[in-house]
Amino acid sequence: MKLLVVEDEVKLAEYLRQGLSEEGFAVDVAHNGIDGLHLAVETDYDVMVLDRMLPGIDGLSLLLALRRSKSTPVLMLSARQQIDDRVEGLRAGADDYLIKPFGFSELVARLHALVRRAQKPAADPLDPTRLYLGDLSLDLLRRRAARAGQRLMLTTKELQLLELFLRRQGEVLSRTEIAERVWDMNFDGGTNVIDVAVRRLRIKLDDPFDRPLLHTVRGIGYVLEEQSR
Numbered sequence: 555m556k557l558l559v560v561e562d563e564v565k566l567a568e569y570l571r572q573g574l575s576e577e578g579f580a581v582d583v584a585h586n587g588i589d590g591l592h593l594a595v596e597t598d599y600d601v602m603v604l605d606r607m608l609p610g611i612d613g614l615s616l617l618l619a620l621r622r623s624k625s626t627p628v629l630m631l632s633a634r635q636q637i638d639d640r641v642e643g644l645r646a647g648a649d650d651y652l653i654k655p656f657g658f659s660e661l662v663a664r665l666h667a668l669v670r671r672a673q674k675p676a677a678d679p680l681d682p683t684r685l686y687l688g689d690l691s692l693d694l695l696r697r698r699a700a701r702a703g704q705r706l707m708l709t710t711k712e713l714q715l716l717e718l719f720l721r722r723q724g725e726v727l728s729r730t731e732i733a734e735r736v737w738d739m740n741f742d743g744g745t746n747v748i749d750v751a752v753r754r755l756r757i758k759l760d761d762p763f764d765r766p767l768l769h770t771v772r773g774i775g776y777v778l779e780e781q782s783r
Contacts, residue, residue: 555600555669556580560590560616561631562608570603570661577662587611594620601668603661606632606643614646621647627668631656637773641728644774649725651774671724671779685720688780690759690767692720701763711736712755719768719778728775752776 557579561567564585571581582597584590588610594602606613617628630648632639640651649671650664685692689702697713699706708716714736718727729748737747752768760766769777 558599558602561605726777
């Protein structure tokens with residue numbers, strides 16, 4: 555798998571290059587945003603590690619420019635721990651977000667997860683009216699969801715919420731984005747309407763089954779994906 559690391563801290567960049575090479579990645583490295591954007595646009599990478607604070611072009615600007623032409627999975631790194639910073643990165647187009655300092659094993663696991671998600675479309679190319687994730691399916695025409703062959707009795711809003719998660723499976727969705735796309739409203743941080751709706755969906759989607767699919771990412775939002783045990 556071909557991977558691009560854009561990181562201005564030379565020691566960290568070399569650490570990542572060496573470690574990820576040992577994990578089987580073919581690694582290119584850029585130490586500033588200008589070189590990073592050039593490589594990201596001109597070369598097809600399976601996944602990208604992008605530092606938020608970069609000389610030349612900052613990580614957010616690089617990501618916004620990249621998203622005009624490519625959907626390369628991007629894991630953003632940052633020492634900034636505020637929730638708003640993470641949400642800003644995800645809204646700019648990052649597929650995942652990791653706070654420095656981080657564990658190398660977690661970084662590798664997240665990168666492999668991003669590659670898997672990019673290679674596995676939610677829709678069946680032979681039947682674009684259905685969305686799938688493991689034993690979960692959603693019939694877009696009949697507006698029916700099922701898991702392991704059992705129909706899920708979902709409300710209209712729960713079906714809309716599930717469709718969003720399935721179309722963006724593997725992506726961490728913030729409460730703000732969920733509110734905008736499903737409720738068509740600006741998210742009020744003082745209300746728990748999103749959390750309540752997700753909790754009700756999870757009761758029907760996960761509670762009767764052995765393996766959960768809908769997961770909470772603390773401080774950011776929710777993600778629908780199959781996770782290893």
